[in-house]
Amino acid sequence: MLSHAELGRTPTQPIRLPLPPRSQPASAEDDLATIGTRQNVERNREIYAEGDAADRVFRVLSGAVRTVQLLEDGRRQVNAFYLAGEMFGLEAGETYRFSAEAIVPSTLLVVRRDRLARQLAARPALAGALWRMTARELERARAHLTLLGRKTAVERVASFLMSMAERSAGETIELPMGRQDIADFLGLTIETVSRTISLLEERRAIELASARCIRIRDRRPLAAMNA
Amino acid sequence: MLSHAELGRTPTQPIRLPLPPRSQPASAEDDLATIGTRQNVERNREIYAEGDAADRVFRVLSGAVRTVQLLEDGRRQVNAFYLAGEMFGLEAGETYRFSAEAIVPSTLLVVRRDRLARQLAARPALAGALWRMTARELERARAHLTLLGRKTAVERVASFLMSMAERSAGETIELPMGRQDIADFLGLTIETVSRTISLLEERRAIELASARCIRIRDRRPLAAMNA
């Protein structure tokens, strides 16, 4: 059994990641905890690579993870960020289609797919929970399609900050990822991300305690840009 | 930017859509067929709207469907196209997050969610099939993220044509959708799509029998752009 109190931050890491406000149904997660093992991952260490056998699913206990797709010439797309409490690695095929990497030193709960399958047979409710989790991921990915396909740089950064603020459950956002990760997530360059954040600061929509610590001063201009 | 009502009003001749080469596992689909009803939908008619209660799932029997997200100022993102044999409308939440519209006059198989849930309880294998379908959708959406975030116009159009060619099971592609739909799917403008198709034709990569009927002459330049 895994209580919220146990999900503490890594002592070596200065970045605190609060738990997301709404977690998935506790029952399914607790079930997973009983059949999983813990794994510590260093900063920027690969958790799995594109093409690896998709034999495990993961839950972030502390830290932060990104899933990434690379084009041959080095162009990079960050598909998603996963913070404490969130699951990743659910795949339909035999192999992972994207790689996953730790953004900061992280602790993961690892569940082997074959053990998960055995649990699924015993508990039909768990199957439903997994499906809902996958469907929610799909929803998020689709919303991100609209961002990448149809929003301007300012709108993209504003949307990103708003969603990070929601997940942080506060006005102050501690970003675990650097500007390059944000750029590759939003389909922009690092320079454009930096310039846009500066612009939002000039407009008094946000305030920077440091580059990685952003406070939302005024939601309205951000929300307006969120469209 | 075109408003919703202005989109694609021309009653073009009915377009024939061959079945995709590989369908999903027949068992799950046949199961669905036994508990579903048929529905005919006119061209450009909405099947469900963003915000409607998500109480049905669909399978395209003939025709073609697009799922769409609109921003307030009219900017539009086409999330996906569904051809004959493909399913859509699987949602995690209570309501649909995107609208679905028929691209051409189409026939749909409609399955009520509550009936589906009853089937699921009886047949655990069906639950697995549904999950795999959702996970495959997620995979497709994520691949599309990379296209929208990191590919050039030529690469986007080339990728699109390649994937349509795969689904058409032949060298010749009959496109059910117009240029505006393609543009909104690829995150481009209609002019850029048109210009890029012309460019690929000049380069002898493709050949146009008509605007909606494209034959692939040389996969190599397309594949190279696909990255």
Place this chain on the structure above:
DNA sequence: CGCAAACTTGAGCGTACTCAAGCGCAGTGG
């Protein structure tokens, strides 16, 4: 045949990219 919609093509513009410095902070060693 005639009209409207869909598609194509052209010219000029603007947003975000590229290339290139410059800045700021943390860790290190003299």
Place this chain on the structure above:
DNA sequence: CCACTGCGCTTGAGTACGCTCAAGTTTGCG
């Protein structure tokens, strides 16, 4: 204590790719 170094971030100048605005052409159907 302060220079030194490395890294991440910011800022600047010029460019290019795709967008906007505006015809022109083709297609399909009444």
